[in-house]
Amino acid sequence: MSVTVRELDQNDFQAVREVAQASWHDTYDDLLPRHVQDAFLTEAYSDYNMQQRLMRGGFWVAEDDNGIIGFANFTPVDEQGDADLVAIYMHPDHIGQGVGSMLLQTGIQQLTTLRYLYVDVEKENDVGMRFYEAKGFKVVKEFDEVFAGHTLSTVRMVLELEVDEA
Structure with a gap:
């Protein structure tokens, strides 16, 4: 399987929505009712919000011969090199299959001033937790958050990156 990682473009919006929906249903069906997931996905991946993400940058897609199979969206937080995944x-x-690792590495390489990369992950998202831990992310705090009337246990993690001071 040959996979290419590239920046998001406007023609990708529908495929990104489909990946987000499949991923959310696979990950969160035991944690959140389907209608809550779908309402969130409809808003978060609307054409307007996708256009905003496109304009901000920091959004990469992974595709194989059959189309887009994954994506990652990074948002710089401050001028000191902090960003959120x-x-x-x-x-x-x-x-x-290593595609998530490719996406993570692309974002880290492209955000050249990145020092600290933060991510929030649902504590019961075992696949996500294992992925971040394997990549060197460390837990900095745990908290409960209300998501559309449902309480989720969230873990905030950080990956500290070495910055070349040269």
Whole structure:
């Protein structure tokens, strides 16, 4: 399987929505009702919000010969090199094939001033927790958050990156 990682473009919006939906349903069906997931996905991946993400940059897609199979969205937080990994999703059929690692590395390489990369992950998202731990992310805090009337246990993690001071 040959996979290419590239920046998001406007023609990718529908495929990104499909990956997000498949990933959310696979990950969160035991944690959140389907209608709550779908309402969130409809808003978060609307054409307007996708256009905003496109304009901000920091959004990469992974595709194989059949189309987009995953994506990652990074958002710089401040001028000191902090950023949030706001989304990294793989189609469930492609989890464990190294594509998430490719997306993570692309974001880290492209955000050249990145020092600290933060991510929030649902504590019961075992696949996500294992992925971040394997990549060197460390837990900095745990908290409960209300998501559409449902309480989720969230873990905030950070990856400290070495910056070349040259």
